[in-house]
Amino acid sequence: MEPSEVIKKLLPAFERYYTVKNEDITPPFCAEAEFRSHNEQYFLVRSAHIADIDSNEFVYFASPDELTSEKLEELVNTAWNAGLAKVHPYNGHRNSDVTLLIFTKSISPETAITIKKTKLYKSYKFSFHGWSHFKLAVCNTTDMTIYTNRQGKDYAKLINKNIKSPS
Template sequence: MAPSDAIKQILPAFEQYYTVKKENITPPFCAEAEFRSHNEQYFLVRSAHIADIDSNEFVYFACPDELNSEKLEKLVKAAWDAGLAKVRPYNGHRNSDVSLLIFTKSINPETINAIKKTKLYKSYKFSFHGWSHFKLAVCNTSDMQVYTNRQGKDYAKLIKKNIKSSS
């Protein structure tokens, strides 16, 4: 299966809760998805406002033909930087996670360890204004193996469930 076909199959899973963009996206990626949630807490009446709670997730999709450590590092840095640029921390901000889903035809064996060891985290004002985690999932479309970092394990289930192999 071609990586671009895999992305076409996975995007409908995101369209229910995320705003999916296929045009005017950050350059190394082929699609983006954005989720924003706003919640308010108040005491008895709305005028007794206690707190705002914002939670966001920015997902980037990439489809290189082959993935090596250098290419992985460039994609991770581009996704992390683009995602953090959209974060607006304030006292009601809870979290803004950045996710990268990569679909490729081949992965170098040493890249698998780099995928598992990828860990990015940022707190804003000692977590009083929230935090950001980085989630990573890489799918080898030739054998449908999915590799993730610790934060991205949920994406392995999502990918396996939604991508049907055309072999």
């Protein structure tokens, strides 16, 4: 299956909770999805406001024909920097995660090891203003093998459910 076909098949799974964009996206990516959640806590009545809680996630989709370690590093850095540019930490900010989903025809063996070791984290004011994690999932569309870093394991389940299921 072609990587672009896999992405078209996966995007409807995101449309329920995420705002999906196919136009005006960051250059090396073919689609973006954005999730924003705002919650408030108060004591008994709304005028006794205690806290705001904001949680965000920025998802980037890429479909290179071949994934090498250099290409992976370029995509990871671009997604991480583009995602962090959208973060506005304040005392009510909880987390803003950046996710990169890559669909490719071939992956080199050393790249599979690099995927597993990829870890990016940023805290804002010692986590008092929240934090950001980087989630990574890579799908080899020729044999439907999925590689993830530790934070991206949930996306392996999502891809399995939506791509490998008959339709």
